[in-house]
Amino acid sequence: MSVDINIKITDREGVVHEIQAPTDMAMNLMEVVRSYELAPEGTIGICGGMAMCASCQCYVHSDHELPEMSVDEDMMLAEAFYVEDNSRLGCQIQMTPALDGLEVELAPES
């Protein structure tokens, strides 16, 4: 049984990457981006995934139902830059089968 999902990630240069993400490794979107090296190390996931730096901010373009925003994520986005209505922190989005077909774009580095 395949546990990989297909997701489309637009990097900070505008290049679209269609990649497979495992759903059985407890990975979040920020970690997927790092594992495929779609953003330079040191510019993403700086706090390690604690919703405390916003370096993994992304814009969600598909209409998937995402996990509800925690207070930590919400307050971090309140202080982040380049925030849009569809902004989320990649580290707070766990890879699950329901997210097959997800389309996101990485927010600019700040």
Next chain:
Amino acid sequence: MIKTDILIIGAGPTGLFAVFEAGLLKLKCHLIDALPQPGGQCSEIYPKKPIYDIPGYPEVLAGDLVDNLMKQIEPFEPTFTLGERAETIEKLDDGTFIVTTNKGTKHHAPIVAIAGGLGSFEPRKPPIQNLANYEDKGVEYIIRDPEVYRDKKVVIAGGGDSALDWSIFLTDVASEVTLVHRRTEFRGALDSVEKVQELKNLGKINLITPAEITGIHGENHVSGVEVTKKGEAPFTLETDHFIPLFGLAPKLGPIGDWGLEIEKNAIKVDNTLDYQTNIPGIYAIGDVNTYPGKLKLILCGFHEATLMCQSAYQRIFPDKKYVMKYTTVSGIDGFDGTRKEAPKAVVKAIN
């Protein structure tokens, strides 16, 4: 000029533990850190968060880990240059180094160990056009001397503790304090949030939410900022100072220009031997380095610090023979004259 045996750049857990391992070899350490307190990310970003993979600790708060490390290295009397960023390095003819900070403090050592984590913490700057043109001309990211704002108009942006606390503090100093935040909610200590509410009700803080500063006006100095409330047309607010307080983010910074081999925003080191960089005498340990299979874990930093110290010893004393000793066997002789040792068993007849 500060002189030491091993000059450690970065006072996070790896840098702090290096002091201990160096101390066992009777080497003195001095640490430089851009933050005003030791502990690096553990103190600055997540002091109240638990860590579960420190060997021997099923769970330890990051802040407590730093406190423990400070206690552990106390006998070796480390000294610190805090709140200053290591800016330049110069190699002297005798192979030793001089490291100078952004404030001009000079440090001289035969060994430099970079334990800089993800870099030095710098203020996060909002993406406003021309922002850089007004730096120190009315735009300040850090409040160094509140008296600068005496009887001036001040606009603060941000929604965390520092934005709240400085807004409160400056009401007694500035002629006008405006706090701008993208949300109506603030993330800070309850006391601070309530105090801002109170000062707002008294008309001492002009609160504009949800809004952002989207532009800056002024000839050679800030004279006003452009405020954009969500869904409304921007308007200009007269002010003498604009203080964006959006927290700190680490940047590799000047270390990136020291001629060290950089890969993936980290310093390449020889992990088959001693974590030395391409410049002999300069080592890189902890999250700041990279090598095949590198893991950015505190426990890996501890190991790297230990091997680095052994190599540093050999470099400083090439002719001396040294055999690693167990602390349980040899105890610990602090530079402060203290001694810790395992209790000796007594020999006594039982009749």
